[in-house]
Amino acid sequence: MKDFEKTNDYKLIFENYLLTDNTLPVIAATIKNAALTVGQKSAPAPSTKQFDPNQFPPHTPIQRGKEGWLTKGGKDNSPTDDVVPVTEFNDKASSVKPSQSEIFLGKSLGMAVGGVGADPEDNDLQAIISSDMRILDGHHRWAATMFNGGGNLQGKKADLTIDKLIPVLRAAGIAYGEEGRGEPTGGDVNIYQATREHVVATLDNMANKEPTKYVKKGQTKEWVANLAEKGGYGGPDYEMGLDIILEVLTDIQTNYQPQEGALKRTEMPVLEPDTGDAASGKNEVDDVSKKLNAGEIDVYSPYANWMTQGQAKQTRYLSTGKSTT
Numbered sequence: 615m616k617d618f619e620k621t622n623d624y625k626l627i628f629e630n631y632l633l634t635d636n637t638l639p640v641i642a643a644t645i646k647n648a649a650l651t652v653g654q655k656s657a658p659a660p661s662t663k664q665f666d667p668n669q670f671p672p673h674t675p676i677q678r679g680k681e682g683w684l685t686k687g688g689k690d691n692s693p694t695d696d697v698v699p700v701t702e703f704n705d706k707a708s709s710v711k712p713s714q715s716e717i718f719l720g721k722s723l724g725m726a727v728g729g730v731g732a733d734p735e736d737n738d739l740q741a742i743i744s745s746d747m748r749i750l751d752g753h754h755r756w757a758a759t760m761f762n763g764g765g766n767l768q769g770k771k772a773d774l775t776i777d778k779l780i781p782v783l784r785a786a787g788i789a790y791g792e793e794g795r796g797e798p799t800g801g802d803v804n805i806y807q808a809t810r811e812h813v814v815a816t817l818d819n820m821a822n823k824e825p826t827k828y829v830k831k832g833q834t835k836e837w838v839a840n841l842a843e844k845g846g847y848g849g850p851d852y853e854m855g856l857d858i859i860l861e862v863l864t865d866i867q868t869n870y871q872p873q874e875g876a877l878k879r880t881e882m883p884v885l886e887p888d889t890g891d892a893a894s895g896k897n898e899v900d901d902v903s904k905k906l907n908a909g910e911i912d913v914y915s916p917y918a919n920w921m922t923q924g925q926a927k928q929t930r931y932l933s934t935g936k937s938t939t
Contacts, residue, residue: 658835663695664915670781671788679791679893684902685910689918690734697909699752703743703779707759710767713748715876717866718802720816722757727820727826728924729835731759731767739769740887740899742783748776748873750783750883763844770903774913779804783883786902791893792884801912803879806867810860817856850924 670676676683687696731737737759741751749756752769759767772779803812811847821834835852842854887899894901905911912918 634681662726664932665778665913666915666917667778667781669783669912670915676788678788678793680689681789681812681894682914683789684786684905687905687910690912690916691918694909694915695916696911696913698906698911698913699773700742700903700906701771702737703769703823704766707756707764707767710743710747710749710751711754711870712872713744713780714753714878714879714882715804715806715872717753717757717805717844718798719805719808719812720800720802720820721754721798721829722805723761723813723816724820724826724828725754725758726761727834728798729762730755730828731762731765731849734765734767735890737765737767739767741901742779742885742903743769743771744772744776744779745773746775749775750779751885753879757866760866761859764862770899772903772906778913780877780883781900782911783885784881786905786911787884787898790885790896790898790902792886792898793893794880795882795884797880804870805863808863808867813863817859 643816668677690696725731739749739752739755741749741755743749749769759765803816810825817838818835820829821832826830836850836857838855839850839852840855841858842851843849845854845858847854851931885898885902886894887897889895889897890899902911906913
């Protein structure tokens with residue numbers, strides 16, 4: 615109480631209120647809030663890091679396959695400003711949302727039938743997730759997991775929101791030498807426009823066509839029927855399994871929409887986790903994660919200038935895949 619009496623600011627509390635039944639609670643709350651501030655340190659200053667989307671494609675060209683771009687964060691005379699923590703991720707598929715406007719029904723169901731997402735302990739998305747819980751790649755693996763019960767999936771989580779992570783990783787993909795994803799063949803329908811008729815037709819087609827990378831002959835009907843048993847509806851039942859698929863589809867369409875202004879699949883970042891498929895011959899997801907952690911990628915201002923004028927003229931954009939010359 616001695617310290618309180620010495621504080622002129624706190625004495626004003628009693629001078630400005632009459633001690634009545636109505637004002638006593640106000641006085642008590644004011645004293646409590648004032649006391650809580652004694653000895654507290656000032657709140658930390660907000661981050662001063664500045665992100666400029668114009669430094670990334672398509673606004674600023676990057677020469678495809680020139681990996682020097684991936685280390686220019688060390689050339690901006692600010693050695694720690696570009697550090698972006700990337701951590702391991704392991705959580706329910708329902709905890710994340712898509713970031714692209716297209717996810718294809720047939721590709722998703724084909725993966726689901728083939729077992730993608732069926733084992734929550736071994737379901738690596740092989741992609742990076744934003745700090746606001748949007749996935750950057752692996753959308754069909756995510757959808758397959760949702761159709762297989764929505765178990766856990768694994769991946770990397772970067773401390774960048776989706777509006778920043780997309781341009782950074784799109785640029786990284788170009789620097790590694792990757793091209794954009796193409797449209798699926800065979801007239802596959804976007805999951806956000808799919809109906810019951812699309813689901814039935816897709817499953818019938820999968821059941822009757824030759825085996826693929828994911829689906830063996832005769833596996834489709836068995837998988838659909840077993841969904842009912844896994845869902846606690848007794849034994850295998852095809853119609854009940856179909857109803858479960860439709861419930862998941864409605865859930866995705868209603869509760870898992872991409873963010874406003876989401877890009878098409880062909881415009882999204884491409885990073886290959888498989889060294890055999892990667893243009894760079896590396897696990898690009900792991901490699902870019904290490905570079906982000908180390909601050910090697912020039913994410914924030916100040917930005918280093920790394921290309922000569924001649925190099926810039928020969929750069930190809932992801933959106934066209936063509937030279938600017």
